[in-house]
Amino acid sequence: xxxxxxxxxxxxxxxxxxxxxxxxxxxxxxxxxxxxxxxxxxxxxxxxxxxxxxxxxxxxxxxxxxxxxxxxxxxxxxxxxxxxxxxxxxxxxxxxxxxxxxxxxxxxxxxxxxxxxxxxxxxxxxxxxxxxxxxxxxxxxxxxxxxxxxxxxxxxxxxxxxxxxxxxxxxxxxxxxxxxxxxxxxxxxxxxxxxxxxxxxxxxxxxxxxxxxxxxxxxxxxxxxxxxxxxxxxxxxxxxxxxxxxxxxxxxxxxxxxxxxxxxxxxxxxxxxxxxxxxxxxxxxxxxxxxxxxxxxxxxxxxxxxxxxxxxxxxxxxxxxxxxxxxxxxxxxxxxxxxxxxxxxxxxxxxxxxxxxxxxxxx
Numbered sequence: 001x002x003x004x005x006x007x008x009x010x011x012x013x014x015x016x017x018x019x020x021x022x023x024x025x026x027x028x029x030x031x032x033x034x035x036x037x038x039x040x041x042x043x044x045x046x047x048x049x050x051x052x053x054x055x056x057x058x059x060x061x062x063x064x065x066x067x068x069x070x071x072x073x074x075x076x077x078x079x080x081x082x083x084x085x086x087x088x089x090x091x092x093x094x095x096x097x098x099x100x101x102x103x104x105x106x107x108x109x110x111x112x113x114x115x116x117x118x119x120x121x122x123x124x125x126x127x128x129x130x131x132x133x134x135x136x137x138x139x140x141x142x143x144x145x146x147x148x149x150x151x152x153x154x155x156x157x158x159x160x161x162x163x164x165x166x167x168x169x170x171x172x173x174x175x176x177x178x179x180x181x182x183x184x185x186x187x188x189x190x191x192x193x194x195x196x197x198x199x200x201x202x203x204x205x206x207x208x209x210x211x212x213x214x215x216x217x218x219x220x221x222x223x224x225x226x227x228x229x230x231x232x233x234x235x236x237x238x239x240x241x242x243x244x245x246x247x248x249x250x251x252x253x254x255x256x257x258x259x260x261x262x263x264x265x266x267x268x269x270x271x272x273x274x275x276x277x278x279x280x281x282x283x284x285x286x287x288x289x290x291x292x293x294x295x296x297x298x299x300x301x302x303x304x305x306x307x308x309x310x311x312x313x314x315x316x317x318x319x320x321x322x323x324x325x326x327x328x329x330x331x332x333x334x335x336x337x338x339x340x341x342x343x344x345x346x347x348x349x350x351x352x353x354x355x356x357x358x359x360x361x362x363x
Contacts, residue, residue, distance in 0.1 A: 057101035058346075060353035060360060061328065062203065063254055063297035063320025064091065064103035068130040071107070071123060078110055086324045088134050092141060098321065098328025102360055104143040104353075105131055106173035109207035109226075112149055113178050120149035124159050132167040140363040145173030145203045151181055153190050160194055170357050171201030171250075176233035177209045184236030184243075196246035201356050203252040206230045230258030234292070239270065241280030243288040250356055251292045252318065256299025260289070261307035293356065295320030296348065300334025314340070318356075319349045 067086040095103060112123035124147045131144040146163030148156040163169045172195065174183070181187060183204070195202060206226040213221045230253055237243045237251070253260075260267070271277060271285040281288070290312050297320030299308065308317060319335070321328040335345055354361055 057096065057099050059098065059100040059319050059328075059332070059349045060357075061095070061100045061103040061321050061323070061331075062252060062318040062353060063205075063295045064105050064323050065108045065325070066091075066105040066127075066131055066134065067108060067324070068127055071112075071127055071130075074123065075110065075114070078114070084324050088138060088142075091323060092138065094321075094323050094328050095141065098332050100321070100328050101350075102141060102143060102363060103321075103323070104145055104170055104203070104357070105134065106145040106203055106205060107131075107147045109175060109205060111175040111178075111205075111207070112147055113151065113175070115179075117149065117152040117155060120152055121155040121159070123147075124149045124155070125162070128159070128163055128167060128169070132169065143170040143357065143360065145169065145171050145201075147173055148191070150174065150191065151178040151185075151187060153188065156191050157194055160191070160198075160200075164198060164200065170359060171203060173203045173205065176204050176206045176229045179210065182236035183233045184238070184240030186240070189242075192242060192246045192249065196248045199248045199250070201250040201252065203254075204230070204233060205254050206233070206258065227255055227258035230254060231260045231263065234258070234260050234289070235267070235270075238267070238285055238288045239274060239280065241276075243291075244280065244282055247291075252356075253292055253294050254320065255295070255297055256304045256308050257289075257292070257294045257311075261304075261311050264289075264311060290316065292316065293318055293352070296331055296335060297322035298326060300331045300338075302338060305334070305338045314344045314347055315352055315355075317348045318352050 065086075066088075067084070091103060091105075094100075107127050112120045112127065114120065114123075128144070128146045131142075131146070135142045135144050144167070146159065146167065146169040148159050148163075150156050160172065163172065176183065206229040208221040208225040209229055209232075212225050212228070215221075216224065234253060234257060243251070267285050267289070271281055274280070292312070293316050294308060294312065295318045296305070299305070319331060321331045335348060340348065
């Protein structure tokens with residue numbers, strides 16, 4: 001009931017200044033009618049109104065995956081042990097349970113790079129067409145981060161044009177590393193130049209790089225390596241100077257930035273001793289880290305949230321579920337338990353995404 005009351009209060013605060021005249025008069029009439037009811041019936045009406053407010057979908061899920069059947073068949077040998085079943089209908093069912101209005105979908109790891117450029121281009125195009133069709137088939141419920149065939153820069157530039165100009169996707173979805181290259185690698189400069197020119201939103205998702213699989217006996221690679229690879233990607237972008245060189249790219253990092261918030265003192269120490277600091281980090285490491293955006297998928301527990309809000313303003317946090325690997329309710333319950341101020345929780349669950357993706361305001 002506490003969660004219901006809090007979310008109802010958020011919705012009321014968000015809408016109190018914009019009630020049309022007809023709606024305002026209707027509310028007055030309803031209040032007058034409620035005043036004439038016996039106390040028990042009036043209380044029941046209030047509870048019903050609170051539940052209705054709670055069930056009205058408002059959340060925007062930035063971390064929500066699609067599993068195109070053709071793609072899953074092609075990468076089956078690389079995802080041993082992953083038996084999750086997914087359809088667009090399953091996504092919508094979970095969204096409705098979790099009060100999620102719209103999910104911005106992206107491809108799962110390992111992405112489309114399996115070592116062959118022609119294959120990567122084909123898989124990227126197929127996945128992007130599949131995702132775009134899902135957006136069309138379920139109006140208002142989905143958006144799309146287009147996949148690129150990195151490390152193939154030429155193919156990636158073509159897919160940026162196709163994704164953003166033809167399919168009208170909401171941004172670009174990338175892995176944190178490709179082979180032995182992380183996102184700050186100089187080989188990717190042509191891609192960053194184009195995305196910076198477009199002021200694109202770039203969502204990133206981790207994977208287990210070739211260097212670091214099955215290192216700890218009886219512990220799955222994803223348990224440690226996914227969060228760690230996000231941290232490697234952040235470090236690569238920051239310390240290479242890529243983040244400062246292309247300041248108009250709007251980066252989103254999964255899982256609360258991985259382990260980066262817990263390694264902050266090591267990042268700042270690295271900055272103090274690095275060569276070419278003025279060229280690569282003219283505004284400092286903290287400036288770049290505070291500009292990035294971070295989703296709450298699997299980072300919705302107290303330890304991760306406490307670390308994030310000490311590092312970045314609430315404006316940089318985005319709601320993420322990690323569906324179908326985690327239910328949306330997990331993220332909702334974690335954020336609610338942290339007891340954000342209502343306006344801050346509303347910002348994380350909706351308004352921050354609208355700032356990055358203004359198209360969603362029209363849905």
